[in-house]
Amino acid sequence: MTWARRLVGWPGAARVVAVVVLVVAAVLATVPSVRSPHELAPGELGVVALGDSVPTGYGCDCDSFARMVADRLGPEVGRPARLVNEAVNGASSGDVLALVSHTPVVSELRQASLVLLMVGANDVPLDHETGSACAAVGRNSCLAPRLSALRAALSTTVGEVRDASPKSVVALVGYWNVGVDGDEARSRGEDFLANSRSVTRSVNATIADVARSTGSVYVDGAAALLGPDGSRDPTPDLQDDGDHPDESGNQRLAAATMDALATSGALATLRERSVAGR
Structure with missing residues (x-):
């Protein structure tokens, strides 16, 4: 009272x-202030890389293609790009799906304008001798269920990314080969190269279909290293293991990514959002 x-x-x-x-x-x-999804700190544009050993830049004494994309993206949109590389050597699509539910990664995705996703090669291990998805020569009956699981994991992963950052651009990157290629593949016999590339085409078709169904950008990694008709020898762009890209291979993947962003209109979208965010 x-x-x-x-x-x-x-x-x-x-x-x-x-x-x-x-x-x-x-x-x-x-x-502390809390950023809403897709709200970036002044002067930076967020890029998050997800996937396997290719986007990590494994084995190469050079920048990964993801790093190269971030470096090239900045001048294109007039705003420095900040890369957070969450790719993991040996990761499968299931591993990436589990990763995007982790709180620190969700926080990074919330501030991302561009998410690069390259995974799938480790979902379809090849027979070392035949290059097929199954041990028996010429048979790929093991492939269908693996592709179905890949499709489901990729689709769900993109959904999780969009939940965290609804306005982010998502780019799914395909492979030139899910196994070894070039001289290393030819050393295992003609059938190995033919079979491994056949499996790769099926994997890429799955990745491209997920990109279409989710409104994402598809980056043709096969055309980047094998040429538009698939006849180019990628040996000069691969490390000695015949599996991972060297500096020129990473440069080709980065160029293919930037081209895909440009032709799809995503680059213009990122540029517009960057200007609006100033």
Whole structure:
């Protein structure tokens, strides 16, 4: 009752209001701001890479293609790009799907304008001798269920990315070969190269279909290293293991990614959002 009486009369009320205002201001000053999805800090554009050893840049004393894309993206949109590389050597599509539910990764995705996703090669291990998805020569009956699982994991992963950052551009990157290629593949016999590339075409078709169905950008990794008709020898663009790209291979993948972003209209979208975000 005594406290209520002190509020009666303007001078006392004014003092109380002033104290309340000061307290509220002090509290607000100590509370960190929370970014809404796709809201970036001034001067930066977020890029997140997900996938296997190719986007990590494994084995190459050079930048990964993901790093190269971020470096090229900045001048294109007039805003520095910040890359967070969450790709993991040896990852399968199931591994990536599990990863995008982790709180730190979700936080990174919320601030991403572009998400690069390259995974699927480890979902379809090839027979070392035949290059087929199954041990028996010329048979790929093991492939269908693996492709179905890949499709489901990729689709769900893109959905998780979009839940975290609804306005982000998602780019799915295909492969030149899910196994070894070039001289290393030919050393295993003609059938190995033919069979492994056949499996790769099926994997790429699955990745491209998911890109279409989810409104994502598809990057043709096969055309990047094998040429538009598939006749180019990728040996000069691969490391000695015949499996991972060297510096020129990463440069080709980065160029293919930038081209896909440009031709799909995604680059223009990123540029517009970058200007609006200033």
